[in-house]
Amino acid sequence: MTDLDFYARAVVDGTVMGLGQDSLPEDWEDRLGVNYVDDVRKGLMRRDFGLVEVSFQRVRGIWRCFGVGIQVHRLDRGVEAVVPAPVRAEFGEFGSPVGFAGVDAAVARMGGRLESANDGGSTYHDQFLSASTNARVHVVAQVDDPGVGGTSVGDVWSIHLSWRKNQDS
Template identity: 35%
Template sequence: MSALDFYAHVAVGGEVLGVGLGAGPEAWEAALGATCLDVPGGGLLRRDYGLVDINFSPDRPGRQGQMSCLGFGVKIHRLLYDQSPSTVPSPLSREYGRFAPRVPFKDLQNAILALGHTIELDKHTTSSDMDCYRVSASAARIHVVADPDPYGSGDPDLHGHQRGDVWSVDVW
């Protein structure tokens, strides 16, 4: 399996190594390991694993002190500037191999189509610098760079993000 297979699986299945929405921090830790940065605030918890960012909220009343995942994202854009071994959790590297710093949307789109799903532009969340696509029968959104120079500096980073690069795959 490849990193592209991983991204397509997240976009279609809405989970990472068997863990997804509704799972608690312990389940995510069992899947991705204990090496992460916890960022609490406002009663919520954001757990940063580098490539994968997870957001937790308190569970329903009666389950005092327990939290569950309300959304997570695979932040592919982080790989372009941080290729240290800790950016990709080791369980993902073991399962999917090397993660390239850039993923062309067309490649991910083809992988998702091969899994029998469709993708459509979400006109309500698309902006001038980022396109947003919805995956059929999934809670996933794929954000794609539409304008690598959104502020018009005229000095694009030739080694930075390019039009058509996948920025992230987010599940909410």
């Protein structure tokens, strides 16, 4: 498998390494390892594994996943620094930058489809949506300082999966 398969599987299946909605923090630790930072505030927790950020909400005393962000733009910091070892072991080498055309083609090969979903909220990013999983792919649309930050127009900035629930914490 390849890095493009990793991104496409997230979009098409709505999961990362087989984990998704309602998964527990320990599930993510088992799958991605122990190299992470937790940020806990007001019934919400963000677990940052580098490339992958997982959001949890405390529901009836249990932390449950409601969203995942794949921070593709962080790859310019170095693959080993941001891609968890279990992800590299399963999907191989990760390249940077990651062009949207490659991700879109990989999604199509897996039977998925991305459609433009721009809402006018940003001139810096275009959004593409998978209607079947509600995955959103954010693509660089404008760069003020070309060559700075390692991304160019057409590169994937991030991929987001969200299943937010409005429940008491």
